[in-house]
Amino acid sequence: AQSVAQPEDQVNVAEGNPLTVKCTYSVSGNPYLFWYVQYPNRGLQFLLKYITGDNLVKGSYGFEAEFNKSQTSFHLKKPSALVSDSALYFCAVRAIYNNNDMRFGAGTRLTVKP
């Protein structure tokens, strides 16, 4: 079955600095990849997805992610972090042959300090 690893439990950055939240995946065949964000006491909100095509995907709130097939990675990035970006971020993977089995990483807590 497919799986996702988010190697960092916590990422701390200063406001205005670039941020990266890492994600690697394992799946048979081609993947569908997703990033979600969760604010306290809320459900997950969709940020962006990679299906096919351009390896650099742009999403909501200025976030983008880069798909790297050789490294099986899908890192989330933002050029300039905001304090309001502080939240829990989840990477998820789905195999193209099973649209109902989505696997999530354990999550990375991002803290942006003023």
Next chain:
Amino acid sequence: DAGITQSPRHKVTETGTPVTLRCHQTENHRYMYWYRQDPGHGLRLIHYSYGVKDTDKGEVSDGYSVSRSKTEDFLLTLESATSSQTSVYFCAIRATSGDYNEQFFGPGTRLTVL
């Protein structure tokens, strides 16, 4: 939250009692999902539905059952709750058109089993 409501939002119950959580959607989507969120595990799929009376098991289905008698409602039942089922439960939907669509999540139900 994409027209998804969950009830109750919070529940405290005792070991051995039955519990039913409800997910309601207003947009007539075919696919609905139940996940549980636990620290260090991210979200894990319990059961999903691909239509009225059509359901299937997910990664962590033991101890849970589901029912879908109407398109808009997807019920999750813990027949005899255990302390290991203390968790936050999220319902999600996936738009019908297109196999690669993302899932949208409800606000969650926090369940505590004493």
